[in-house]
Amino acid sequence: MAEEGIEKASPAGLKEELLQKHMAVMTAEESLREGLKAELLEKHMAAVITAEEALPEGLKAELMPKHVAVIMDGNRRWARERGMAVEVGHREGRRVMAELARLSSLWGIKVLSVFAFSTENWTRPREELEALMSLYEEVVTTYGEEDFERHNSGYNARVSFMGDRSKLPESLVEKMNIAEEKTKANKGLHIIIGLNYSGRYDIMQATRSIVSKVKDGILQIEDINEKLISEEMETNCAEFPVPDLLIRTSGEQRISNFMLWQLAYTELYFAEKKFPEFEEEDYVEALISFQKRDRRFGGMKYK
Numbered sequence: 001m002a003e004e005g006i007e008k009a010s011p012a013g014l015k016e017e018l019l020q021k022h023m024a025v026m027t028a029e030e031s032l033r034e035g036l037k038a039e040l041l042e043k044h045m046a047a048v049i050t051a052e053e054a055l056p057e058g059l060k061a062e063l064m065p066k067h068v069a070v071i072m073d074g075n076r077r078w079a080r081e082r083g084m085a086v087e088v089g090h091r092e093g094r095r096v097m098a099e100l101a102r103l104s105s106l107w108g109i110k111v112l113s114v115f116a117f118s119t120e121n122w123t124r125p126r127e128e129l130e131a132l133m134s135l136y137e138e139v140v141t142t143y144g145e146e147d148f149e150r151h152n153s154g155y156n157a158r159v160s161f162m163g164d165r166s167k168l169p170e171s172l173v174e175k176m177n178i179a180e181e182k183t184k185a186n187k188g189l190h191i192i193i194g195l196n197y198s199g200r201y202d203i204m205q206a207t208r209s210i211v212s213k214v215k216d217g218i219l220q221i222e223d224i225n226e227k228l229i230s231e232e233m234e235t236n237c238a239e240f241p242v243p244d245l246l247i248r249t250s251g252e253q254r255i256s257n258f259m260l261w262q263l264a265y266t267e268l269y270f271a272e273k274k275f276p277e278f279e280e281e282d283y284v285e286a287l288i289s290f291q292k293r294d295r296r297f298g299g300m301k302y303k
C-alpha cells in the first residue's frame, strides 16, 4: 500500500503521480474496456489516497482517538447574534455535523457520537421543537436511502441512535429504524446520534434491563459488575463505546448530562466557537490538544 515519497507530495502532485503509476499498470491490462479501466483507477486512487493521505500538520496517526464525542452547542446564540431565526442556526449545525463526520472518517476516527437532542430539550418553544424534529427527520431519512453512500463520499458509514424513542414522533422513529437497519453492516465511521438522550436516562435504562434480567433469573446479583453495566449502556452498539475525547463548543464548560457513565476517563476539550462556526482547523486544534494529553486512567502512564 505504501507509495514512496507519498507523505511529501502535495495532494495534487500525489494524485498526478499515482495516476501515472497506475495508468502504467492499467495499460498492461489490454483486455479491459476503457470505462472499466477508468473506474478501477478511480477506486484504487481513492483507497490509496484516503489510507495514506498525510493527516493535517501536527496530527499523528498513531495517537488519533478511536471515539470522539461532541456536544454541538451554540446554534441558537450563533443565529441570534446574526439576527436570524434559531432554525437557521440548527441547519448550519447540521452542515457542520456532516463535515465533522466526513473529516472523522478521512482521518481514521472510528466512532463519532453527537448530542443532538437531550431529554431536557423538550422545554424549548413549540416552533423550535417542530423545526428540530423535522430537521432530524430530513437528515435521518437520507441515512436510510439507497444513495446515502453517494451523498457521503462513499465512506461506508454506519448510523445508530441512542435515547428514549418512545417520546419521539413516530414518523421519525420509523426513519431511525430504517437508517440503522440499512447501514448496520457498514464498516466505515460509526455515527451515534443522541436523540432524546441523556446520561442519566442511559444509566436508568441499563438498570431497568439488569433488574428485569435478575427478576427473570437470567442474571444473579453477583453477576453485576462494571463490564456488565457497560454492556447495557446504549453505546453497546459500537466497537469502541467509550469516547477518548469529548468536544463541547460555545465556551460552556459542562457535561450537561451527556454520556455520564462512558465519560469517566474521557479527555475534555472546550472550544470557544459556537457549533455553526466550528471548522476543520478547530477540529484539528482539538485533536492536537488531545494528542498532547498524558492519559493515565488513574494508574500508570498510558503513552
Ligand SMILES: CC(C)=CCC/C(C)=C/CC/C(C)=C/COP(=O)(O)OP(=O)(O)O
Residues within 6 Å of the ligand: 072, 073, 074, 075, 076, 077, 078, 090, 091, 093, 094, 097, 115, 116, 117, 118, 121, 135, 136, 139, 140, 193, 250
Ligand atoms: C442529528 C442532526 C441532524 C443534528 C443536526 C442539527 C443539530 C446540530 C442539532 C443540535 C441541536 C441542539 C440542541 C444544539 C445545541 O445548541 P443550542 O440550541 O442549545 O444553542 P444555544 O446554546 O445557543 O442555545
